[in-house]
Amino acid sequence: EVQLVESGGGLIQPGGSLRLSCAASGFTVSTSYMIWVRQAPGKGLEWVSMIYRDGSTFYADSVKGRFTISRDNSKNTLHLQLNNLRGEDTAVYYCMRGGGYWGQGTLVTVSS
Amino acid sequence: QAVVTQEPSLTVSPGGTVTLTCGSSTGPVTSDHYPYWFQQKPGQAPRTLIHDISNKHSWTPARFSGSLLGGKAALTLSGAQPEDEAEYYCLLSYSGAWVFGGGTTLTVL
Numbered sequence: 001e002v003q004l005v006e007s008g009g010g011l012i013q014p015g016g017s018l019r020l021s022c023a024a025s026g027f028t029v030s031t032s033y034m035i036w037v038r039q040a041p042g043k044g045l046e047w048v049s050m051i052y053r054d055g056s057t058f059y060a061d062s063v064k065g066r067f068t069i070s071r072d073n074s075k076n077t078l079h080l081q082l083n084n085l086r087g088e089d090t091a092v093y094y095c096m097r098g099g100g101y102w103g104q105g106t107l108v109t110v111s112s
Numbered sequence: 113q114a115v116v117t118q119e120p121s122l123t124v125s126p127g128g129t130v131t132l133t134c135g136s137s138t139g140p141v142t143s144d145h146y147p148y149w150f151q152q153k154p155g156q157a158p159r160t161l162i163h164d165i166s167n168k169h170s171w172t173p174a175r176f177s178g179s180l181l182g183g184k185a186a187l188t189l190s191g192a193q194p195e196d197e198a199e200y201y202c203l204l205s206y207s208g209a210w211v212f213g214g215g216t217t218l219t220v221l
Contacts, residue, residue, distance in 0.1 A: 035210065037158075044199075044201065045150070045201050045215070047203070047211060050209075061113060100160025100169065102157050105157050
């Protein structure tokens with residue numbers, strides 16, 4: 001059974017950094033494309049970043065240069081490094097596997 | 113960046129049929145966009161109904177179907193149930209970048 005469990009969210013001051021993790025089970029992260037999606041309070045879904053099986057990465061313009069997606073094959077885990085955080089980054093962050101398997105999300109709140 | 117367009121809101125009668133659409137500002141939606149459809153209810157994570165135009169998951173009710181229709185991706189609900197009242201989002205691929213539609217609020221009334 002495919003399962004994704006996000007962690008690492010929390011309250012962080014503007015300009016700060018966080019690393020989100022998405023622990024996978026039931027499949028190998030390196031064999032699927034993986035996506036990070038976020039949802040600001042009361043807003044729609046926003047695509048954030050993607051990593052393909054070959055390791056190529058892509059980012060939304062809103063996070064390019066500040067966020068970095070990566071995977072740890074030894075731990076079968078996807079990561080999202082969030083740097084230079086802004087108030088508008090406040091959201092629930094979800095990971096999704098290609099084919100449409102979702103985690104439950106982790107909340108990031110950027111506030112002083 | 114491309115803009116993905118969905119109907120902001122739709123209403124369907126119980127037992128009725130409704131089609132939600134997903135258009136792209138760059139031109140017709142094709143299989144190269146790998147269209148997804150998601151359902152989200154308040155306070156819950158999104159749930160995938162359809163991937164790659166028309167592929168369903170084991171949890172996708174049979175009354176939902178996906179297709180390409182008139183240059184758009186389409187999600188058709190046949191025989192609407194009260195529990196289908198939710199927000200529906202589509203997602204399209206643009207050669208590495210992905211873009212969500214703004215969502216459709218579906219009311220079953």
